[in-house]
Amino acid sequence: MILAFNSDTCSGCKACELVCSLQNLKTINPSRAMLHVYGKFPEPGRYFADICDQCGECAKACPQEAIVLIKGTWRIDKKKCDGCLACVSACPVNVMMVDDDNMPYKCINCRQCAEVCPRDALTFQ
Amino acid sequence: MLYGYAGHTLRIDLSRGTIEKEPLKKEWVDDFIGGRGFTAKILYDENPPGADPLGPENRFVIAMGPLSGLFVPAAGKTHFAAKSPATGGYGDSNMGGHFGVTMKYAGYDVTILTGQAKEPSYIFIDNDTVEVRPAGHLWGKGSTAVEEILKNDLGQEFQVLTIGEAGERMVNFACISHDFGRQAGRTGIGAVLGSKNIKAIAVRGTKDIPVFDPKGLPKKGKQTYAACREKPGFKGWTPEGTAGITNWCNDVGALPTRNFVTSHCDYADKINGKAILDELKITDKGCFSCPIPCGKYGLAKTVLGNKYVEGPEYETLALVGSNCELSDIHAVAHVNWVCDELGLDTCSAGAVAAFALECYEKGLISKEEMGMDVKWGDLDSIVYILEKIAKREGIGDVLANGVKKAAEKIGGHSSKFAIHVKGLEWTGYESRNAPGMMLGYMTADVGAHHSRCWVLGSDVANAVGGSQDANVHDLISQGADFETIPKADHKNVVPLVLKSQHLRPAFDILGTCRLQYMEIGLETHYYEELYYHATGKKLDFNKDLLTLSEKIWHLNRMFNKREIPDFGRKYDYPPPRFYEEPIPSGPNKGHLVEFAVIEEMLDAYYAARGWDANGIPTKETLEKFNLAVE
Numbered sequence: 001m002i003l004a005f006n007s008d009t010c011s012g013c014k015a016c017e018l019v020c021s022l023q024n025l026k027t028i029n030p031s032r033a034m035l036h037v038y039g040k041f042p043e044p045g046r047y048f049a050d051i052c053d054q055c056g057e058c059a060k061a062c063p064q065e066a067i068v069l070i071k072g073t074w075r076i077d078k079k080k081c082d083g084c085l086a087c088v089s090a091c092p093v094n095v096m097m098v099d100d101d102n103m104p105y106k107c108i109n110c111r112q113c114a115e116v117c118p119r120d121a122l123t124f125q
Numbered sequence: 126m127l128y129g130y131a132g133h134t135l136r137i138d139l140s141r142g143t144i145e146k147e148p149l150k151k152e153w154v155d156d157f158i159g160g161r162g163f164t165a166k167i168l169y170d171e172n173p174p175g176a177d178p179l180g181p182e183n184r185f186v187i188a189m190g191p192l193s194g195l196f197v198p199a200a201g202k203t204h205f206a207a208k209s210p211a212t213g214g215y216g217d218s219n220m221g222g223h224f225g226v227t228m229k230y231a232g233y234d235v236t237i238l239t240g241q242a243k244e245p246s247y248i249f250i251d252n253d254t255v256e257v258r259p260a261g262h263l264w265g266k267g268s269t270a271v272e273e274i275l276k277n278d279l280g281q282e283f284q285v286l287t288i289g290e291a292g293e294r295m296v297n298f299a300c301i302s303h304d305f306g307r308q309a310g311r312t313g314i315g316a317v318l319g320s321k322n323i324k325a326i327a328v329r330g331t332k333d334i335p336v337f338d339p340k341g342l343p344k345k346g347k348q349t350y351a352a353c354r355e356k357p358g359f360k361g362w363t364p365e366g367t368a369g370i371t372n373w374c375n376d377v378g379a380l381p382t383r384n385f386v387t388s389h390c391d392y393a394d395k396i397n398g399k400a401i402l403d404e405l406k407i408t409d410k411g412c413f414s415c416p417i418p419c420g421k422y423g424l425a426k427t428v429l430g431n432k433y434v435e436g437p438e439y440e441t442l443a444l445v446g447s448n449c450e451l452s453d454i455h456a457v458a459h460v461n462w463v464c465d466e467l468g469l470d471t472c473s474a475g476a477v478a479a480f481a482l483e484c485y486e487k488g489l490i491s492k493e494e495m496g497m498d499v500k501w502g503d504l505d506s507i508v509y510i511l512e513k514i515a516k517r518e519g520i521g522d523v524l525a526n527g528v529k530k531a532a533e534k535i536g537g538h539s540s541k542f543a544i545h546v547k548g549l550e551w552t553g554y555e556s557r558n559a560p561g562m563m564l565g566y567m568t569a570d571v572g573a574h575h576s577r578c579w580v581l582g583s584d585v586a587n588a589v590g591g592s593q594d595a596n597v598h599d600l601i602s603q604g605a606d607f608e609t610i611p612k613a614d615h616k617n618v619v620p621l622v623l624k625s626q627h628l629r630p631a632f633d634i635l636g637t638c639r640l641q642y643m644e645i646g647l648e649t650h651y652y653e654e655l656y657y658h659a660t661g662k663k664l665d666f667n668k669d670l671l672t673l674s675e676k677i678w679h680l681n682r683m684f685n686k687r688e689i690p691d692f693g694r695k696y697d698y699p700p701p702r703f704y705e706e707p708i709p710s711g712p713n714k715g716h717l718v719e720f721a722v723i724e725e726m727l728d729a730y731y732a733a734r735g736w737d738a739n740g741i742p743t744k745e746t747l748e749k750f751n752l753a754v755e
Binding site: 008009010011012013014015018019022023026027028029030031032038039041042043044045046047112115116118119 | 223282339340346
């Protein structure tokens with residue numbers, strides 16, 4: 001099961017970013033969320049989202065092999081991670097995030113975004 | 126720790142070039158909570174009495190509420206305020222989108238601009254970095270171009286607000302534009318920004334907003350979003366948004382038509398919500414954290430070109446559409462785009478264009494003065510008039526001051542059909558058979574704006590024989606006769622008006638959109654609970670918040686008294702058309718509100734408010750609300 005985005009129904013409200021930061025980081029701060037919704041206006045006049053679809057590019061780039069697949073979700077083993085941030089530059093959609101302690105964090109498929117999305121633009125498939 | 130707030134006020138003196146960041150005043154938080162409460166308090170306390178609305182002394186205030194930017198449905202409202210160039214009194218306007226919340230993420234609940242920049246400038250805010258930068262390259266440009274340029278230069282994550290040419294030239298109904306289609310339209314708020322030589326503000330904010338209970342808030346927030354989904358209006362109201370009311374307004378004879386000559390047209394089906402969905406819409410476009418996006422972004426196609434535009438909302442359909450007799454949805458949307466680009470409020474722009482067309486029709490503006498043979502319902506004519514206004518060319522310079530001042534200049538009884546209160550043009554609800562709605566417009570602090578009071582449903586229900594609390598949609602489905610509507614009773618409208626005047630602006634204090642409550646019925650206890658998780662403080666919505674809303678009503682009335690030399694009862698009268706000319710057609714044919722009834726309603730309203738016969742709050746009333754103002 002991976003997170004999927006439907007541009008046809010998204011209205012750009014960012015409730016997903018809010019719940020992501022609040023649920024996982026205990027902060028109100030969409031800029032720290034592990035997904036990013038944005039509009040392209042005036043043309044074509046639609047919303048898009050950068051989301052983690054568990055593509056694994058971060059894991060391929062990790063020299064410490066600290067990113068491991070657990071039940072379909074790539075998870076960071078914090079004991080192995082040395083904070084080199086190679087995963088951050090490897091992420092094709094810039095949703096491998098960096099915390100205040102300079103360590104990376106990523107989407108763990110908590111599904112809160114899909115649960116909250118009032119437009120059903122985010123789903124797990 | 127001040128939970129729920131960013132914690133700071135940003136003060137920028139544009140004349141001196143000083144930028145100061147100070148802690149948010151506890152007194153403001155304790156006594157006025159946020160948003161509209163902050164702006165009312167700050168304008169009364171800090172604006173020098175008698176300040177020129179377009180002079181350097183006037184404060185331009187931006188304020189968010191304690192729920193702005195939090196995990197709360199539709200917590201994306203930004204509140205702007207200044208002494209209004211349209212009315213000379215308290216002026217405010219609020220806007221959805223993402224600007225205000227980003228100001229809060231940058232650390233600022235309140236921003237106060239004073240003075241006047243020496244050259245066209247824009248304000249750059251990147252968290253703690255605040256600069257006033259030259260904007261010569263942006264001056265003269267439309268809102269879309271300015272937003273694109275600044276986002277491309279600074280980063281797409283910057284949120285931008287801007288004024289258009291109308292704001293630069295201080296048109297009295299110039300608006301602020303943001304997010305390619307959101308506006309703070311009313312009271313000439315864009316002209317105040319223009320008077321300060323500020324073309325735009327760009328902000329990036331990446332800070333946390335501290336909340337009292339970071340574990341309880343997501344739980345309650347999710348419950349609230351889930352509750353929204355369960356409301357019938359979630360699926361019923363959202364698809365068409367505000368435009369969904371167009372046919373209803375026409376059916377009940379409240380759709381402004383031909384400069385409010387009448388209240389019904391025969392082409393409402395062509396300019397309604399369905400027409401937007403069928404002809405224009407590309408995507409639903411929501412404000413920050415909103416589960417019921419009323420914005421419809423689309424493409425308007427006319428002989429004047431293809432234009433991407435958000436809207437039209439209901440007010441634009443009414444004022445630009447039927448009120449100017451534009452019967453084509455693409456044409457209405459094109460004018461919407463023109464207004465957005467020029468930075469004109471579509472409500473006032475439609476009202477002023479219609480006023481100009483009637484003046485022209487009656488020979489009060491000659492062809493030579495107009496510069497073109499303008500016609501009702503003609504797209505070219507309306508665009509021509511609006512461009513003249515934004516550039517302040519010829520007759521446009523007269524019309525740019527709004528219908529009240531334009532009528533004083535044009536003369537010839539044109540003041541009888543200058544449709545405004547206090548200098549602010551009337552919005553989309555014709556009220557000659559809606560005495561409660563009319564009283565709401567008459568007594569609103571900012572002038573004739575529906576955001577303060579909407580009791581049209583009760584008026585109509587009352588007229589057709591239902592109770593004042595009846596759901597009018599139910600009455601229609603039950604077969605109520607709307608072919609000819611009996612005269613509505615003006616008795617007992619005052620309590621409903623007071624309730625609405627306290628309730629609707631209450632959401633402007635919290636920093637949320639009222640439509641979750643008004644349109645889909647989200648209960649107030651959700652706001653009380655979310656407020657507690659955010660701030661750690663208890664708030665009784667009906668007692669604490671509505672009492673504060675009432676207090677602000679008195680405070681703003683006193684601001685108007687202080688700023689307008691002869692302020693009083695005469696500023697609360699509707700335009701003569703509404704008490705002298707019976708509606709000539711439609712279901713309310715023959716109706717008007719007699720002047721004696723207007724006087725009777727005002728007497729009852731003032732008495733209920735604790736104001737004297739001239740509409741000024743009594744000493745006892747001010748003391749009751751702990752307002753030390755004169």
